[in-house]
Amino acid sequence: MAIRELLKKNPRGMSVTQIAEAIGMNRITVARYLDVMRASGQVEMEPYGQAKVFFISRRIPVTAILDFFSDGVAALDREGRIIDTNRKFREVAGCRDTDLSGTHVAGLLSPLDDGGRLVDAIRRAGDGAEDYFESALSVHGENRRFFRVRFVPTVFTDSSPGSILILQDITEWKRGEEQMVAQRDLAWTLSAAQTLFEAMPPCVDTALRLSGMDAGGAYVADPETGVFELVHATGISQRFARSFSHISPSSPLGERICSGTPYYAENLKIGDEESMGGAFALRSYAVVPVYEGGQVIACFLVGSHIRDRIDPGSRKALETVAASIGNMIQRIRAQQDLRESEEKYRILFNNLDDAIFLHLIENGLPGRIIEVNDTTCTRLGYTREELLALTPLQINDPAYPGDLGEIMRRLLEEKHVFFEWAHLTKDGTRIPVEINAHLFTLRGEEVVISIVRDLRLRGGT
Secondary structure, X not given: OHHHHHHHHOOOOEEHHHHHXXXXXXXXXXXXXXXXXXXXXXXXXXXXXXXXXXXXXXXXXXXXXXOOOOOEEEEEEOOOEEEEEOHHHHHHHOOOOOOOOOOEHHHHXXXXXXXXXXXXXXXXXXXOOOEEEEEEXXXXXXXXXXXXXXXXXXXXXXXXXXXXXXXXXXXXXXXXXXXXXXXXXXXXXHHHOOOHHHHHHHHHHHHHHHHXXXXXXXXXXXXXXXXXXXXXXXXXXXXXXXXXXXXXXXXXXXXXXXXXXXXXXXXXOOOOOOOOOXXXXXOEEEEEEEEEOOEEEEEEEEEEOOOOOOOHHHHHHHHHHHHHHHXXXXXXXXXXXXXXXXXXXXXXXXXXXXXXEEXXXXXXXXXXXXXXOHHHHHXXXXXXXXXXXXXXXXXXXXXXXXXXXXXXXXXXXXXXXXXXXXXXXXXXXXXXXXXXXXXXXXXXXXXXXXXXXXXXXXXXX
């Protein structure tokens, strides 16, 4: 600033008139600047008769100490014009090497002024009321940063009112809070997912939201071939999807995934040979493997067409989401295997020539039927629903001369019994049968599985 440089060259001091003549500025403007510089501790004033002589301040300015603060600090006059700032404030404002004295703070921090709250806070501080609010500031090529904006009313040494503006960076706290909520919501969503195609969209969306990236996809490794298959993508081009729908574990990108270590590519330029950087105009991208049982079973591939860097907070968010879904993938795969296995057994169960039914034990006697196969329904002429409302006693031929009490005693003691009996169909037809019964425990209850052979099929009577 011209006034400060002029006073440095004149250590004996100068009056307002002398300064105005030396720099070619009117006296009123010079006097206003000197008041601001005096309030901020940059100059000192001593009266000599009717004149006021100004010197470069011999004191250590407060801002020299404030430059070591992690919060941005600015001294403002009553109207919101800047008197002085510390280094952190200038960094936030994007003016690291600029003297901001006299600049109105509302114009300088307009991205933080959501809904005119900054102007209102300046007015209230001028009236002596403290105020604060939270807001976000977006910087090109980087994630949004969150600040708590606080105004503290003050009175300067010349008795003029003003305020101290403090910008506290709460980005990490906000990210931690957002990450906790996102992980909770993702956990609820994944707990209800039954297939990978249901589970992967919320995983990718959560990863992009927490990391600030704008495009990406999730890959799951084929258990047999090891090839990583694209199962869901957001914000990518069709060309990208075609080129990277399958990633071989032996390809450069596949080897990077299989290494198990997250990989971050940054500051990519058009024409870069670095994988996708030049081909798809990505400025940065991340490859984050997903583990289960010490093995890489999936990965996230996310990138940005805008951001040059992937900051530590974004990296942590990606790795946290990746770590949280390994068990989910394993659970869904196990459920899929179980469903396939159950379907195979169901097909086998319903295509046997023998009738099969399961029933409970109630008071030492055959109790309610809980499951039957298709052959049982066809042979006896009942629907499945009708049979599940009956007990074996209701389909037994009451005229059969067998000793049911002895059969049940042997079943309960030996867990297995083989005997002959007769069943009655729904229309009363008598069927001689051979029953192979086994007793076992199912969900804490004693259950009998009976395999029933129609003796007529081998010439019995």
